[in-house]
Every structure is written in C-alpha cells, then in structure tokens.
Amino acid sequence: MNLVLAPWLEVVLRALAVLVAFLVLPLLVGQTEHKVMAHMQGRLGPMYAGGFHGWAQLVADGVKFVQKEDITPARADRQVFRLAPFVALIPYLVALAVIPLSPKVVGATVDASVVLVLAVIGVGIIGTLMAGWASANKYSLLGAMRAAAQLVSYELPMVLAVASVALAAGTLSLVGIGNAWNPWWLLWQLPGAVVFLVSALAELQRPPFDMPLADSEIVFGAFTEYTGLRFAFFLLAEYAGIVVMSLLFAVLFLGGWHGPFEPWVGWVWTLLKGFLVAVVVIWLRVSWPRMREDQLQRLAWVWLVPMALFQLAITAVGVVVFPR
Amino acid sequence: MSETTTPATPTTPTASSRERALTVGVGAGGLATADMVLNIGPQHPATHGVLRLRIVVDGERIVSAEPVIGYMHRGAEKLFEVRDYRQIIVLANRHDWLSAFSNELGVVLGVEQMLGMEVPERAVWARTALAELNRVLNHLMFLGSYPLELGAITPVFHAFREREELQAVMEEVSGGRMHYMFNRVGGLKEDLPAGWMGRVDKAIANVRKRLPSLERLIVGNEILEARTRGVGVLPLETVRAYGVSGPIARASGLDVDLRRDAPYLAYGELFGDKGPGRVVTRSAGDCLARLEVLLEQVHVSLDLAQACLDRLVQLPQGPINVKLPKVLKVPEGQIYCATENPLGFNGYYLVSRGEKTPWRLKLRSASFNNVSVLSEMLPGQLIADMVAILGSMFFVVGDVDK
Numbered sequence: 001m002n003l004v005l006a007p008w009l010e011v012v013l014r015a016l017a018v019l020v021a022f023l024v025l026p027l028l029v030g031q032t033e034h035k036v037m038a039h040m041q042g043r044l045g046p047m048y049a050g051g052f053h054g055w056a057q058l059v060a061d062g063v064k065f066v067q068k069e070d071i072t073p074a075r076a077d078r079q080v081f082r083l084a085p086f087v088a089l090i091p092y093l094v095a096l097a098v099i100p101l102s103p104k105v106v107g108a109t110v111d112a113s114v115v116l117v118l119a120v121i122g123v124g125i126i127g128t129l130m131a132g133w134a135s136a137n138k139y140s141l142l143g144a145m146r147a148a149a150q151l152v153s154y155e156l157p158m159v160l161a162v163a164s165v166a167l168a169a170g171t172l173s174l175v176g177i178g179n180a181w182n183p184w185w186l187l188w189q190l191p192g193a194v195v196f197l198v199s200a201l202a203e204l205q206r207p208p209f210d211m212p213l214a215d216s217e218i219v220f221g222a223f224t225e226y227t228g229l230r231f232a233f234f235l236l237a238e239y240a241g242i243v244v245m246s247l248l249f250a251v252l253f254l255g256g257w258h259g260p261f262e263p264w265v266g267w268v269w270t271l272l273k274g275f276l277v278a279v280v281v282i283w284l285r286v287s288w289p290r291m292r293e294d295q296l297q298r299l300a301w302v303w304l305v306p307m308a309l310f311q312l313a314i315t316a317v318g319v320v321v322f323p324r
Numbered sequence: 325m326s327e328t329t330t331p332a333t334p335t336t337p338t339a340s341s342r343e344r345a346l347t348v349g350v351g352a353g354g355l356a357t358a359d360m361v362l363n364i365g366p367q368h369p370a371t372h373g374v375l376r377l378r379i380v381v382d383g384e385r386i387v388s389a390e391p392v393i394g395y396m397h398r399g400a401e402k403l404f405e406v407r408d409y410r411q412i413i414v415l416a417n418r419h420d421w422l423s424a425f426s427n428e429l430g431v432v433l434g435v436e437q438m439l440g441m442e443v444p445e446r447a448v449w450a451r452t453a454l455a456e457l458n459r460v461l462n463h464l465m466f467l468g469s470y471p472l473e474l475g476a477i478t479p480v481f482h483a484f485r486e487r488e489e490l491q492a493v494m495e496e497v498s499g500g501r502m503h504y505m506f507n508r509v510g511g512l513k514e515d516l517p518a519g520w521m522g523r524v525d526k527a528i529a530n531v532r533k534r535l536p537s538l539e540r541l542i543v544g545n546e547i548l549e550a551r552t553r554g555v556g557v558l559p560l561e562t563v564r565a566y567g568v569s570g571p572i573a574r575a576s577g578l579d580v581d582l583r584r585d586a587p588y589l590a591y592g593e594l595f596g597d598k599g600p601g602r603v604v605t606r607s608a609g610d611c612l613a614r615l616e617v618l619l620e621q622v623h624v625s626l627d628l629a630q631a632c633l634d635r636l637v638q639l640p641q642g643p644i645n646v647k648l649p650k651v652l653k654v655p656e657g658q659i660y661c662a663t664e665n666p667l668g669f670n671g672y673y674l675v676s677r678g679e680k681t682p683w684r685l686k687l688r689s690a691s692f693n694n695v696s697v698l699s700e701m702l703p704g705q706l707i708a709d710m711v712a713i714l715g716s717m718f719f720v721v722g723d724v725d726k
Binding site for chain 2: 211285
C-alpha cells in the first residue's frame with residue numbers, strides 16, 4: 001500500500017476516483033430506489049433494460065435525457081437558468097471529495113473537513129433558488145420560495161447535531177471523528193443522529209419534506225421548466241445528495257470504517273452503512289405523505305432545535321465527565 | 325381557517341401586507357407583496373382531468389378562487405335526445421366514468437317506472453349487488469388517488485390491487501372493466517355466469533382481508549392526519565346551500581342517503597330494520613372526515629353486496645330481464661329518477677312525448693354541485709391545503725362537465 005506516486009499523478013488519480021464514485025454511487029442508489037420501492041409496493045420495477053432485472057434502466061434514462069431538446073423558456077433569465085443545475089450539482093461533488101470511506105480512502109484530506117462539507121452542501125440550495133427565479137414560471141417561483149423557507153428550518157438543527165459529534169470527538173476532521181467513534185456513541189449521540197437524519201431529508205427535499213418539488217401541488221417546483229440534460233443534472237444532484245448525506249451519517253454517527261475483519265476493508269463498511277442509510281431514505285419515501293412547509297418549520301423549531309441543543313448539552317457533560 | 329377570521333375581499337398589496345401578523349422588512353415599513361394570478365389547470369396533476377381553478381394568491385395564501393369548468397363538455401343532454409333508450413344507456417354511463425353501473429341504473433329505472441314495467445326479482449338483487457361493487461370500485465379509486473395528492477405514493481398500489489380483484493368479477497359478468505353496459509330496460513343484459521357468485525364471494529373476502537393494510541397506510545398515518553384534520557372544513561349550511569350530496573355532505577353531518585330515504589332496487593329491505601345497510605356520517609366536515617366516510621362506506625358496501633349475493637343464491641331460477649318490443653316507446657309524461665351514486669345524488673329528469681327518444685333528459689350530476697362549493701372553501705387556504713381540499717371533494721371532471 002506504500003506506493004509512492006508523483007504528486008501531480010496522485011492528484012489526478014484521486015480526482016478521477018472521486019469523479020467515478022460521484023457518477024456511479026448515485027446511479028446505484030437510484031436503481032436501488034427503483035427496485036426497493038417497487039417491491040415494497042408489490043411491483044417489479046424495471047425488468048428489461050440491460051437484460052438482468054433492468055440493471056441498465058438508469059443508463060437508458062441518461063441516454064434518453066441526452067437526446068432531449070435543451071429548452072430555455074423565452075422569458076427566462078437565460079444565464080441564471082442555464083447555470084442553475086450546475087450550482088445544484090457541483091457542491092455534492094466537492095463534498096464527496098472530502099468524505100472519507102476510511103482514513104486512507106479519501107479524495108482529499110482537509111483538516112476541518114466537517115466545516116467544509118456543511119458549508120459546501122449549503123450552496124446546493126442556491127441552485128434551486130436560481131432555477132426557481134430564473135424560470136419565469138409561477139410554479140417554479142412557488143417552489144423556490146418553499147425551498148428558501150425550508151432552508152431556514154433544517155440548517156440550524158443540522159449544524160447543531162454535527163457540532164455535538166465534533167465536540168465528542170474533539171476534532172473538526174471527519175477522519176478524526178470517525179477514528180474517535182466507539183459503539184457507545186450509538187446511544188450517546190442518538191438524539192443528534194435523529195435530528196441529523198431528519199434535517200438531511202429536509203435538505204435533500206426528499207419525502208416527507210419534498211414540498212419544494214411537490215409534483216401534485218406545484219408540478220415539480222423549480223424544475224418545472226427544465227428539460228433534457230439540465231433536468232437530469234437536477235435529478236443527479238438529488239441522488240448525489242442522498243449519497244453524500246448517507247455517507248456523512250455513516251461516518252459521523254455509525255462509526256464509518258469501524259467493523260470486524262481487517263482494518264483495510266474499512267471502506268467497505270462505510271459504504272455498506274451508507275447504503276443502509278440510503279435505503280432508509282428510500283423507505284421513508286414509500287411510506288409517508290408530504291408535510292406542509294409550516295408543519296416542517298414547526299417540527300424544526302419545536303422539536304429539532306431543542307433536541308439538538310439537548311444533545312449538545314449531554315455531549316458537553318459526557319466530554320467533561322469522561323475525558324479521553 | 326374559517327371565514328369569520330379572514331376578510332376575504334381582495335385588498336391592495338400594501339393593505340394586505342399590513343394585515344399580516346408578521347411583517348418582514350427593514351425600517352418602518354414591511355416588504356410590499358403583490359397578488360399573483362395562478363391558473364391551476366386545465367392541465368394540472370391535482371385536477372384529475374381538466375378542471376381549471378383560477379386562483380389569486382398572496383404568497384401561498386389563496387385570496388380568491390374560481391372553478392372554471394366546461395373543458396370536457398360533450399353535450400350529453402343534447403345527445404340523449406337523438407338516441408333511443410337502449411343507446412342512451414351507452415352514453416349515460418360515461419359522464420362519471422368511475423360509477424358507470426350506477427349511471428346506467430338511473431336511466432333504466434326511470435324508463436321502467438314510466439313504462440310501469442315489473443322487473444324480475446333476480447334482476448333487482450343482481451343490480452343491487454353490482455351497484456354496490458361499483459361503489460366500492462369508485463371509492464377505492466379515491467382512496468388511492470387522494471394520498472397520492474398528499475405525496476404518499478404507496479396507497480394507490482394497494483387500492484388498485486383490491487380494485488383489480490373486483491374488476492375481475494365485474495368483467496366476467498359484463499365484459500367491461502369500466503363501462504359495463506350491463507343494464508337493460510327491464511333487467512340485465514344476460515344471466516349471471518355459472519359459479520360467478522362463488523367467485524364474487526371470494527373476491528369480497530379477499531378485499532375485506534387486505535383492506536386493513538390500506539387503512540393503516542391512510543388514516544393510520546400521522547402526517548396524513550396532520551394534513552387533513554381541520555383542513556377544508558365544509559359547514560353544514562354551505563352543504564345545504566350548494567346542494568352538496570354524497571359522502572362529502574355526510575362528512576359534514578348531513579344525514580341523507582337516497583338508498584335509505586327514497587329506496588330503489590332492493591335497498592328498502594337492505595336498509596330496513598335488520599338489514600346490513602347503514603348511513604355513514606361524520607360531523608367534522610374536514611378533509612379527514614370525508615376520507616373516513618369513504619373508507620367506512622367501502623365496508624358497508626361490501627356488506628351490502630354480500631347480503632345481495634346471499635339472497636341471490638336463495639332465489640329460485642327465473643328470468644333476469646323482460647322481453648322488449650322491437651321499438652321501445654315510452655308513454656307521454658315526465659319523471660325525475662334519482663339514485664345515490666358513489667359521489668352523490670345522480671338524477672335524470674326524463675320528459676317523453678311518446679316517441680322512441682326522450683324529448684328532454686336532464687342530468688343532475690353529483691360532482692357539479694360538489695365542485696361549485698370550492699369557491700367558498702378555498703379563500704384563505706394555502707396552496708398545499710388547496711390540493712388537500714380539492715382531492716377530498718372526490719369529483720370526476722366528466723361528471724362536472726357532462
């Protein structure tokens with residue numbers, strides 16, 4: 001494992017590896033969603049594309065999206081409209097680059113990686129806002145307004161929940177937090193984990209918090225006017241978001257690479273745990289209807305924020321009483 | 325939010341921003357807001373077809389709402405006038421495509437009454453059974469589609485599995501899955517196939533067995549309850565004023581059901597002292613109450629269909645229809661024949677001048693009245709709640725536009 005590479009080659013290889021992960025993992029989650037959701041609903045899901053149980057369905061979807069006409073509405077704010085999908089997508093790529101699968105398997109080592117990830121993820125929402133405003137469509141505008149309202153409710157509890165973990169580990173580095181994790185955290189950090197999962201769902205705009213999209217109300221909100229590849233980028237951003245959030249949850253609360261067998265298979269454990277979280281995210285979509293925007297805000301301020309503060313308090317007590 | 329607390333009149337942007345409890349802004353004044361006109365439909369996923377709502381919104385709050393109808397107007401009443409009574413049945417079962425059997429029923433009952441025709445007893449019980457199965461099919465459709473509008477994507481699959489079970493027996497008997505065309509003046513088209521009643525028994529048992537899992541997904545869900553309880557309250561006075569009928573009216577506490585109050589077919593006995601029939605009512609009048617009425621009516625209708633089958637088995641063999649003359653002419657006169665359709669009162673006002681076609685056949689459909697109440701209900705609501713309310717009005721656009 002002690003292969004020494006030229007610095008430039010190493011950078012290129014790492015960047016490529018992150019890019020490949022960024023393109024493959026969301027498709028994997030997407031296909032899992034197709035199949036898991038279908039079986040939960042007594043259906044089969046895709047069965048034909050690619051031959052074996054429709055494994056190539058999302059590839060086929062991608063090919064379809066590429067072929068579609070790229071339409072920019074006449075009255076749209078052209079520049080902003082065309083830029084928005086990338087603003088939504090790129091932050092997750094950056095976030096994925098610093099999330100470690102194990103202390104060795106990580107795109108880029110950054111000291112305060114937790115802060116970087118949280119900051120970068122917060123940028124993604126601007127893509128939705130840009131799309132909603134620039135589309136010159138009333139439904140899109142309503143969707144963007146809802147996304148902005150949603151932003152207010154999940155950011156604070158999420159940051160508080162992460163702060164609690166960072167406090168417990170005594171570091172702001174994801175690798176450091178992962179290394180400091182021990183099974184007691186499952187109990188100790190439980191309220192924080194719940195808060196993080198709920199606010200991650202809200203950040204991802206996944207059911208039950210998909211009000212900014214709400215196909216039956218505002219016809220996919222900010223994405224209404226998008227077609228072809230740009231629309232596909234928004235979809236990819238959603239699934240890349242699930243990957244990032246699931247891995248983040250796995251590293252922060254489930255101990256990432258901690259598991260039986262040799263230490264060097266740690267990255268498999270992180271991926272497996274992240275995959276499990278992704279399945280939970282899918283499961284929630286199957287079983288729950290959509291909340292209303294004001295109900296989410298009520299949930300956030302009446303439950304999530306106090307819970308996160310409570311978590312922060314017990315973490316502080318824990319750190320003081322049982323110093324490491 | 326009730327009417328008494330919100331002034332529903334549209335105001336100027338500055339005035340409406342002053343009404344708010346919370347104003348956002350810097351310095352002395354808040355941010356001025358402007359009203360926006362939003363067309364929901366005619367192509368919109370929440371309108372089940374081509375209903376159009378022209379709403380004025382302030383942010384997400386609806387200031388005024390106006391249902392615009394007629395995109396699916398097919399001139400059904402005029403078409404009735406140039407068809408004979410056999411052909412009318414084909415047309416009449418299409419306006420509310422989820423209640424085809426019940427629609428047919430109103431026409432043939434009216435014609436039979438004007439002819440003074442005696443319908444064989446087996447036909448009466450078979451019609452009642454089929455009408456109730458049709459009601460279950462209709463209700464299951466809405467029990468699937470309503471959660472879908474609230475963002476729950478799974479119940480529709482459960483609902484359709486049960487629908488499929490019942491569709492199979494309906495298809496076996498009539499040949500149709502949607503537009504059954506099984507009623508004839510004087511009875512039914514054909515006798516029931518051998519062994520059919522046993523299969524219906526089994527289908528009903530299967531639906532009964534699996535219904536609880538659907539119910540848990542719908543009324544057992546906290547979010548769904550939060551989205552529907554206290555939302556879109558329809559007061560009893562408004563129900564009366566607009567002629568709202570069916571499950572929606574009963575959810576607001578109007579205890580009326582033509583099956584009990586003006587019995588036709590075999591309902592007199594079924595809703596009698598020892599019969600299984602009962603009228604489901606609620607008093608809250610909100611979206612949840614409407615949904616609950618629908619759910620409970622499914623159970624009642626399954627009981628009724630079962631009772632009809634039990635009776636059919638005991639009845640002696642005999643004809644299931646009456647032989648009609650080559651040219652069926654209805655004697656001069658007029659009649660109003662109303663039935664309790666799954667969505668509410670469905671009435672045909674038939675005027676005959678002794679011809680083989682009606683001189684006039686007026687159609688009173690349930691959804692038309694039920695939808696017209698929307699302009700009273702929507703102002704003051706959020707767009708998200710608008711979808712919840714719209715879905716809970718259980719309408720079929722074909723039944724509105726005719």
